[in-house]
Amino acid sequence: MTSPILALKDIELIYGSGATAFQALRGASLTLERGALTVMFGPSGSGKTSLLQVMGCQLRPTAGTIRLFGGALEGITQDELARLRLAHYGFVFQHYHLFPALRAWENVAIALDLKEWPRERRREEAQNLLRMVGVAELAERFPAQLSGGQKQRVAIARALGGNPDILLADEPTAALDGKTGRGITAVLHVLARKRNCAVLVVSHDPRVVPFADRVVQLEDGVIVDDRYGPARCTSPRRMQTPDSPKLLRSTAGRGTGGRRRAPWVTLGVVSGALVLGLALTITASSSNEHGPRAGFPTTDSIIEGGVVTPLGGTRVIIPQLSGIIAKIYVHSGDSVKTGQLLAELDNADYRAALAAATAQVQLRSAELEKLRHGARSQTIEQARAVLHEAQAQEALAANEAERRDILARRKLISTEQAEQARAEAAVRRAQSEKAAAAYAELVAGTRPEDIAAATAALAVAVAERDRAAAQLEKR
Helix, strand or coil: CCCCCEEEEEEEEEECCHHHCEEEEEEEEEEECCCCEEEEECCCCCCHHHHHHHHCCCCCCCEEEEEECCEECCCCCHHHHHHHHHHHEEEECCCCCCCCCCCHHHHHHHHHHHCCCCHHHHHHHHHHHHHHCCCHHHCCCCHHHCCHHHHHHHHHHHHCCCCCCEEEEECCCCCCCHHHHHHHHHHHHHHHHHCCCEEEEECCCHHHHHHCCEEEEEECCEEEEEEECCCCCCCCCECCCCCCHHHHHHCCCECHHHCECCHHHHHHHHHHHHHHHHHHHCCCCCCCCCCCCCCCCCCCEEEECCEEEECCCCCEECHHHHHCCCEEEECCCCCCCCHHHCCCCCCHHHHHHHHHHHHHHHHHHHHHHHHHHHCHHHHHHHHHHHHHHHHHHHHHHHHHHHHHHHHHHCCCCCHHHHHHHHHHHHHHHHHHHHHHHHHHHHHHHHCHHHHHHHHHHHHHHHHHHHHHHHHHHHC
């Protein structure tokens, strides 16, 4: 058995002192091995994040020992710890922490810059890492243009920059829906093997269990259970025997020798075989830094609808898989990296809903624009100008008719001249009335109540679009 890459023994962690002291960890002992995905469960306040920070050299324990590659970390300086984190660790967070002003590949390249990769190689390596997690085609997009699952894949690619030996993920699926969360966990599961690194996932989500090589349960700062997970290539068995009656009472099902099996293990065993079948189809060709791993034969496969079909091989039926992973294409060539081969869950239904809602917003916006500005800017303005001119001509004609009527009564002009002016005034009045009617007809389409109704319709469409965008973001 190979030595663990990271080993914690009897870790105690106390926050504060005196009457306000709080003990977050109580004698926690844990190891991480290369090529394995470990999942840590526990209720809020159980010490999961504290233990993760201790393992990531971000917190110094109050007592206990930490060994990285067999060397003790006690007594080293903060600067030395920072260099250890930079050289050997990658971190994945619940809320991604991507720089909004940087494109996807630039977010990944930042990690390479910190690890002093040659400038001319950073973009190429960033593209390779994005390809590995299945989002190479999104390299030029900004975070605001990505779904939640796509952002998390970019964050994983960033964490892989510089080939870390240990990858620590704090609730990486918490902000994602179930299907996308399983896809992210599948990526981490395969990366542990492909990159030959140790991966630790802290989670509340029981749906990540089928991908775990090992499952650890933490309660009140104490590791109460530590088992092989469903994805490990051996029968699940206990690694430690907890003395917690509470844990035994809370479990369901019987294991070997009459011991009870924890509920998440009962859930995991059901899907363990199918994940094991999936793992065996995944290529063993590791990165150039670590070489191949034994036990994972090179193969090309299609997994779709619960049927595993090795290309040129025999079909393997796994009905339970159809509800977990829609489609996976597994290829052994170096040019197609691991994560690209996982769960092509492209959120097509949510994108279609968002596209339809966006189209409605555009339609309602155009209708409101037409009411407010479209016709007014040309037709209504022209009609108003015609009306103003007609009213001016009407006023002039009326004044002229009145003037001639006065002159005719005084016998200064003939009666015919006065009648001619009155006729001209009548024509101008008719023209003005016609212009006013035309203008009123155009303005009728922009009544305040019509604009209010159009504005309300646009608000409803915008709300529906935002709801669709939020659903897609959760993906």
